[in-house]
Amino acid sequence: MNRDNVYTTATIRSGELAAAEACGLDAKQLMQRAAQACVQKLQQVCPAPARILVLCGPGNNGGDAWFVARYAQQAHYQATVVAAKPKSELAKQAAAAWSEADGRVIDLAETLSVNEFDWVVDGLLGNGVSREVSGHYQRWIETLNQSAIPVLSIDIPSGLDSDSGQPQGLAVRARDTVTMIAWKPGLLTGAAADYVGRLTLADLDVGRAFEQQQSRLGHILTDNVAERLLQVTRADSAVHPSKASQQNVHKGTYGHIVIIGGGPGMAGAAILAGQAALRSGAGKVSVLCHPDSRAIIAQTQPELMVESFAEGRHRLEQATVVALGPGLGFSPENSLAQDTWRQVISHCVERNVPLVLDADGLNWLAHADHRSMSLSAHTVLTPHPAEAGRLLGCSTAAIQNDRVRAIQQLIENFSSTIVLKGAGTLVGAPQQSLWFCRRGSSALATAGTGDVLTGIIATLLVGRTPVEAAAAAVWLHARAGEIAALDGERGTIASDLLPLIRQLRNAPNY
Structure with a gap:
């Protein structure tokens, strides 16, 4: 059985009784098993004879x-027990x-003090x-949320939409669910992280x-x-020496990433994307930017090859992967950024070059x-x-x-792999199931972390399918954010992720 699959609420509600019947159970017995699972959790978090309000x-x-x-x-x-009048037969x-x-x-x-x-x-x-x-x-629900008494929610915190993860006006903030x-998807994305607490799945022995x-x-x-996704390419054998079958590799083995962005005043976005590409294992990284940003980027990271787009357009012919958008600039009057965007898109489509579109690359697409x-x-x-709102x-x-x-609409509209960022990041591609990322930290809610993710995805696209690269990069980025937050979520900055990305690429269990 795969205990990591996600199903819509409608699918679960329509299929749970059929699954129970296949296992020789009726609806009441299924309900009793659900209750027993909750009591088992209670016994873990608050031993008897604790006082519980149900x-x-x-x-x-x-x-x-x-x-x-x-x-x-x-x-x-x-x-x-505090109860409404029961309506369902069960x-x-x-x-x-x-x-x-x-x-x-x-x-x-009636009114009752939960502090008892x-x-x-x-x-x-x-x-x-x-x-x-x-x-x-x-x-x-307001009473529970205003108190300090821990709450165990059955199935999902009351008031939380089990498909969207959004509170319906308000929802219980549970300690455990x-x-x-x-x-259900509503446990894994959107605002859910603020409500579900520690999650436990009880399949009631009917999951299979x-x-x-x-x-x-x-x-x-x-x-x-x-x-596993981080180690699927032949090139990775050199990054993981314990798995190496050969050491005869060179910088070309790991791909040439070309990052296009870095408009006036936004050189930092291209720098972060380039640094992330290097730290996640790229063999060579070029940055094509506005002429005003060239010196800043080159001085900040000498390993980056930096040219203006006009000077370095030939780099597109050498690119294994292109990342378009970090700090590119977006305004109707910015004809240079718009022309650059159009030329890069045309090149990648005509040559079938893997492409990551982020930031202003997405704004120009919208x-x-x-x-x-x-x-x-x-x-x-x-x-x-x-940005997703602008695209849709x-x-x-x-x-x-x-x-x-x-994300389903974005996949349909653009026939591309989509990473919908935010709490509970989603990754999807045409004709494929979605990926739900539970990893991450609020430390990632700071400027520049999206540019870092772009650089990681671009590097991982070397030797992987787009959805494999995107999923692996999202996890790597989220895990780096968690580790960076161990020194304090507040004040974590995007560049704090860079050394952690290197460590994770070499030892994913770090």
Whole structure:
């Protein structure tokens, strides 16, 4: 069984009972297993006889919670239930089991101090929330979020959309979330990182049957997968001496990366992209920039070959991979940047040269009539949410409200590999499942880290497919951000990632 697959909420809701039946279970038994998984998590984080408050909504998520209260009581916890009137048949059966055990029930409409408890179990809304949270649910979620009492959410924090990862007005900020059957995208991207806490998957022993019956949306980009992708090329045998089959290599073995950008006042973007390309293993890196930036870039990093675009256009003929956009400049009056952009795009399409488009490379793409142009199949676009909004003609908020749909639309519109940056970065390509990256740190939310990612992707495109290169680069970049943050998230700058990238390329488990 692959425990890293991701499925839409609709797929899980429509397929979980069929999977249970294939394993000889009915719906009630499946619910009981979900409750048992939550109690097992409680036993890890707060041993009995801790005082727990169990919040039960009217649906099946509430049914899970009723059974959690019953099993927690049997495990010698002091359980108190606050509940809405159960509406689903399963929730009614679970509530009846609690009543038969003489369990106390407080109506959801009442007010209760959560400070009397050690932990709270959230079974209010589950994955069925489809509109903004209001009423007693809103009041209870606000109460939980304002308190310091840790919360265990069943399946997904109440109020969080299980496909988009966006709160419906507000959502529970859980310490732990135990999700059932399979991963939902709303746990892995968007605002989810601020709400889900520590994630646990409980497949309830029906996961294998479920995966055999259903089509996945994507996969989690795990460390093992990323490390494998980082070592898939023949050239990498020299980077990893323990795996080397030969040492007869030269700078051409690792590719010639040509970075085009560095407009006036923006030399730093091209420098960071070039440095990242070097540190991630490129054999040779050229930077074609505005004449005003040439001396600055050359003095900062002597290993970079630096020319103006007019002088160095012939470098395109030598390029293994081109990265277009870091600091290029974008304004309707900037004819030099626009002409450069057009010439590079045409060259890469005609010669089928792998291309990374970032920053102003994306802004010019959004400005162009992309419907009348085509990009090479070896193109990678790396938009952050605002750039994605420009490419799709919508707001940044619209992108964040449904990141999965946004990347799917970008893939469809541009027939390219897409990296949709942000918390829970997504990677996708035509006719392929999505990759969800759970790695990363808020330390990456600083100027220049996107330029670093561009340089890494460009280097990893040597000998890899675009989606392999993009996925491996996203993981490498995110992991470097995590390690850099160990010295403090605040004040981390993009260049702090560079030595870490080198170490990770040589020892991915660093």
